[in-house]
Amino acid sequence: MIMPVESVFPRLEALLPHVQKPIQYVGGELNSTVKDWDSADVRWALMYPDAYEVGLPNQGVMILYEVLNEREGVLAERTYSVWPDLEALMREHGVPQFTVDAHRPVKAFDVFGVSFSTELGYTNLLTALDLSGIPLEARDRGLDDPIVVAGGHAAFNPEPIADFLDCVVVGDGEQAVLEITDVVRAWKAEGRPGGREEALLRLARTGGVYVPRFYDVEYLPDGRISRVVPNTPGVPWRVSKHTVMDLDEWPYPKQPLVPLAETVHERMSVEIFRGCTRGCRFCQAGMITRPVRERSITGIGDMVEKGLNATGFEEVGLLSLSSADHSEIGDIAKGLADRYEEDKIGLSLPSTRVDAFNIDLANELTRNGRRSGLTFAPEGGSERIRKVINKMVSEEDLIRTVATAYGNGWRQVKLYFMCGLPTETDEDVLQIAEMAKRVIQKGREVSGRSDIRCTVSIGGFVPKPHTPFQWAPQLGAEETDARLEKLRDAIREDKKYGRSIGFRYHDGKPGIVEGLLSRGDRRLGQVVRAVYEDGGRFDGWREHFSFERWMRCADKALADEIVDVDWYTTRERTYEEVLPWDHLDSGLDKDWLWEDWQDSLEEVEVEDCRWTPCFDCGVCPAMQTEIQVGPTGKKLLPLTVVNG
Amino acid sequence: MQRIRLRYTKRGRLRFTSHRDFQRAFERALRRAEVPMAYSAGFTPHPKVSYANAAPTGVGSEAEYLEIALTAHRDPLTLRALLDESLPPGLDVLEAVEVHTSGFADQLQASVWQVRLDGVPREEADVAVEKFLAQEHVEVRRMTKNGERAFDARGAVVALETVDGQVADAVTGGAEGTPDRSGAGACAILRLVVRHLTPAVRPDDVLSGLRAAADLAPPVPAAVTRLAQGPLDEVTGTVTDPFGPDRDAATAVPSTTAGLSAAAGVPPARGGTQAGTA
CATH class of the missing domain: 3.30.70 (Alpha-Beta Plaits)
Structure with a gap:
């Protein structure tokens, strides 16, 4: 079947006057790229499966978009989830899922790459496939359908959506997309020998691409997995994650996209390092992105300079999993604040640890005009539970830090916590109230004011694959909610401090669905599909999420199975159990994870390997990588003024 | 302080730009074009831009207007070209005049x-x-x-x-x-x-x-x-040209503003010239 590749814009345009925020569908962002269709022999459609306002600022998609488009003969365009108002009109008028760059139909591309930050984007994948006219199930696809590839953190356990994917890439995407491109290019140049199957086989044999169809999952009578086994010669038993070394070699995005539409992050973001070895046991991001690889201070300075010139943004975000941990963060912040003092460019550190924060850093961050609130994440209310999760932050650290902040003019501190952590009791959670009260007490004391505030923000803990908590039972939604209500009451009832403490929480229900999908296996494919067919969309959005729908569809779809939602969520796993993601190699030694889980139960902490000897998590030797940290000793010099 | 009024368009697919979207895009274009903007006082300073009477989202326009305040003198012609270059095609800056009259909103009848x-x-x-x-x-x-x-x-x-x-x-x-x-x-x-x-x-x-x-x-x-x-x-x-009075004022007896621009080395008459329509 030959499909003419024409812009769908004329047909889309007629629908736009009837939808909310039409600007999100028209493209034309500053720094976007439209290449001639015929100039490329491998064409990628990249998707972030959420609304444009969330998807556009996503760094992963932006990086891959540039990396691919920089290549000769390769073309990449972007697509995002359309809101239900436009979806209904597109179905009515036969307009397919389109890219925002040149409004080409997604089905016309060679590869359809989807980046999953969260499991709650799964139903949106199905919407996009269906709107594209691509069969939902991978096995029903033909030679001319795009190869559907998933990546992103949630792809470290892609099993619940394995039926809908052709391939999965785990880990850093920069080099992986180029390797896939080369394989697809060669296969196309040879006249697509062996059809779709052969293309997937070639990808699988690289060892870095997981093709679910080449693996059979066998189950025990009790519902657990007995083994996952390759069914095709030449396919590896385990597929390894990708790790990019030397971030200075990969200064992307060089030209960040600047949308006309309003999005969730309106700033120039620079990833200052990748990976984290603080070892928080709940944190999947920290576990799967090891080892720490810093971008150098000068590399950061160059990216900021070029990026600001290319975008006109008024804020620079220094991104990483724990930005204050960069070995030269003080010099980076001071250097950037000096350089851009005249231009009123603000700096932000989205993730800051209490113990790595100091007031010099804070002052640099706010020097150029903006002083927003400070946010810290102690995660657990009691010293005991913080030992369990290995969040090594003492209450003294926290009180000392907030005292400095309130003493230096801050009026507002936000604290993040989790509820439902392993071994947690009501008492652990109620300690959060005590901590908040002490924060206010100290704040009033040092600032001499009574109008200071502290906001407690708390959500339910979801155990994630490739973490020491992958064996842990998740707390049920009702128990989570009951515990949160007790905490809320403890805060509200306090006469002296209660009015100065804000309390924001998320109920436990979305966490159960996230937990179901996080640690799910291929049997959940039918659940995801049933939810989609029942109208499930945008599950990360409170106004669209329906717990009732998920539970109803799960009950029905799993009726003939021995397993149910509780089995996936609130059940504790044992050492022997084959986990659905064991054949995806994040580098972490499973025995080390188990020992860390046992240490957790005994409240034993683990240090950070950047500052102490290696504790054998397994990643560096397995992936042939190493820690890359400074200091380089270099400084950011003032920029030479070139002014016309 | 120099004030400049601009006429701009919302053409083609960019007519779906809402007014808020345009404001953000324009303020970023000012930064990229390194326009010496005057800022409002206060905790979060904003560049001084006044928008007049924006067309609704989804409606195209050949005649949207705004006024900016600068801390250093700029030639309106050059500024127009710079800003036009900094904005995406479809949001086109067509004309720029130096301000000599007050009450621009009243002109838009x-x-x-x-x-x-x-x-x-x-x-x-x-x-x-x-x-x-x-x-x-x-x-x-x-x-x-x-x-x-x-x-x-x-x-x-x-x-x-x-x-x-x-x-x-x-x-x-x-x-x-x-x-x-x-x-x-x-x-x-x-x-x-x-x-x-x-x-x-x-x-x-x-x-x-x-x-x-x-x-x-x-x-x-x-x-x-x-x-x-x-x-x-x-x-x-x-409907007549709302920039008419500013052009007339620029060619007539130099006002204080015009005097300033002369001092800065830009002839007032040129400062008020219409910058080529597309």
């Missing part, structure tokens, strides 16, 4: 709109226009933030006529979007002059009025473009 009605034969539109104009009041309803309200859509309409398709194309130059949309089939094009009143009467409201007065019901959404806005000549019923 009326707008000229063009409304393309695909699928409507011109004769049918002619009949509807005649019926509409024959009435003194045409009550229409519109949803506002405070619920549905009724108001007169006739009183604000100074002129309303149908025009020839080729004339219309020559004027909007693609501002309505995809050219092939207008290609086939019947298509009526309305040209109207509407006074800026409170509550504002928008082209939509006039279309509601045509429906109320003559049952005119276009099968597809109308493509609306603002062609001009400015002072209304009550005698001829035409």
